[in-house]
Amino acid sequence: MKKRYSVILLCLLFLIINAEAQTKKIITGAERTEVYLPWIKDKNIAVVVNHTSMIGKTHIVDSLLNIGIKIKTIFSPEHGFKGKADAGFLVNNNTDEDTGIKIISLYSSHKKPTKDDLKDISAVIFDIQDVGVRFYTYISTMTYVMEACAENNILFIILDRPNPNGFYVDGPVLDKKFKSFVGLHPVPVVYGMTIAEYALMVNNEGWLKNNVKCKIKYVKLLNYTHSSLYQLPVKPSPNLPNMKSVYLYPSLCFFEGTIISVGRGTKTPFQIIGHPDYKDKNFSFTPVSIPGASKYPKYENIKCYGLDLSNSDSMILKSKKINLSWLINMYNNFKYDDFFNNYFDKLAGNSNLRHQIINSSSEKAIRKSWKKDIKKFMKIRKKYLLYED
Numbered sequence: 001m002k003k004r005y006s007v008i009l010l011c012l013l014f015l016i017i018n019a020e021a022q023t024k025k026i027i028t029g030a031e032r033t034e035v036y037l038p039w040i041k042d043k044n045i046a047v048v049v050n051h052t053s054m055i056g057k058t059h060i061v062d063s064l065l066n067i068g069i070k071i072k073t074i075f076s077p078e079h080g081f082k083g084k085a086d087a088g089f090l091v092n093n094n095t096d097e098d099t100g101i102k103i104i105s106l107y108s109s110h111k112k113p114t115k116d117d118l119k120d121i122s123a124v125i126f127d128i129q130d131v132g133v134r135f136y137t138y139i140s141t142m143t144y145v146m147e148a149c150a151e152n153n154i155l156f157i158i159l160d161r162p163n164p165n166g167f168y169v170d171g172p173v174l175d176k177k178f179k180s181f182v183g184l185h186p187v188p189v190v191y192g193m194t195i196a197e198y199a200l201m202v203n204n205e206g207w208l209k210n211n212v213k214c215k216i217k218y219v220k221l222l223n224y225t226h227s228s229l230y231q232l233p234v235k236p237s238p239n240l241p242n243m244k245s246v247y248l249y250p251s252l253c254f255f256e257g258t259i260i261s262v263g264r265g266t267k268t269p270f271q272i273i274g275h276p277d278y279k280d281k282n283f284s285f286t287p288v289s290i291p292g293a294s295k296y297p298k299y300e301n302i303k304c305y306g307l308d309l310s311n312s313d314s315m316i317l318k319s320k321k322i323n324l325s326w327l328i329n330m331y332n333n334f335k336y337d338d339f340f341n342n343y344f345d346k347l348a349g350n351s352n353l354r355h356q357i358i359n360s361s362s363e364k365a366i367r368k369s370w371k372k373d374i375k376k377f378m379k380i381r382k383k384y385l386l387y388e389d
Helices: 002-023 033-040 060-066 138-151 195-204 243-257 313-319 325-334 343-348 352-358 363-382
Strands: 044-049 070-076 102-105 123-127 155-159 216-219 272-275 304-308
Touching: 033 123, 033 155, 033 216, 044 060, 044 138, 060 070, 123 138, 138 155, 138 195, 155 195, 195 216, 195 363, 243 313, 243 325, 243 343, 272 325, 325 352, 343 352, 352 363
Parallel strands: 044 070, 044 123, 070 102, 123 155, 155 216
Antiparallel strands: 272 304
């Protein structure tokens, strides 16, 4: 009897310890200032940051300035330093009103820092919250900054942040013929890596221009695994307002390359899909101009009918897969010659997906066509993981 109770107590103790481990607060790289301060003390630095670059309730720029770090330049990605610019809209250079530091946009006349941009800079800190999806452009900005640092012998420091979609890997692997700013590397749509892991892969696989190598230092997360379901404290961009949108984004962004609206210009972007001619009239929405989010949304002021998918995020969490059925079904509802536009192949990373849908391939057959490339990618990915799967 005593032995039985001992076993029960041990099991309970294990469950308690395991539960505590699961609830431990994830500490971001930015919060671990004691690790990276020695690397930047008494040096001129630049930072690649935006509105997500927070240490608690304080922006990292303010935090570093408060302890005497010399920030010479702020580089900003798509959506700008404050994260309020519309998707795809160019962002101009300017000056931060609060600090007087010059802001150089990497989503304007050039997407890669020039030699002049990096003059007198000893180190560049990258601290931006990514969402772990190939066509989300922050990883492209990071790649170009890494190239510039490598070419100018400048240290590149990554303050790692969790990947909210880091719990799975799925989607077609990009064919290099379809390389663009919404897809630079031969990775699946959802690649299951943090920003630091991704940078190490890009650097060591020779994916930087001319195979240059960047001097990288990184600050790891604490209490994070790839199975951690991390709730983003700040929305990563104007049209990903909450975790529902973040989880549905990998599946719904394909519609940006079609005639279908993804709800830009509404309060639930990337949670709803529709078109003015959709036959089922049970659900509707009307996109309107929302400055700082969707200035000129698709079908502005026109009533669209479609699907409310706002409660489908749980399906993604359970299946750990991109949902292709929505795309296939929407195409079958229209079969218009102009259903797809030129942008679709860039998002897919190939032309195969478009042809497969037009030719009525099943979701199972489409997924089977990804299998070989995903398996190859997983072997590459494994080399650079800093955290448990």
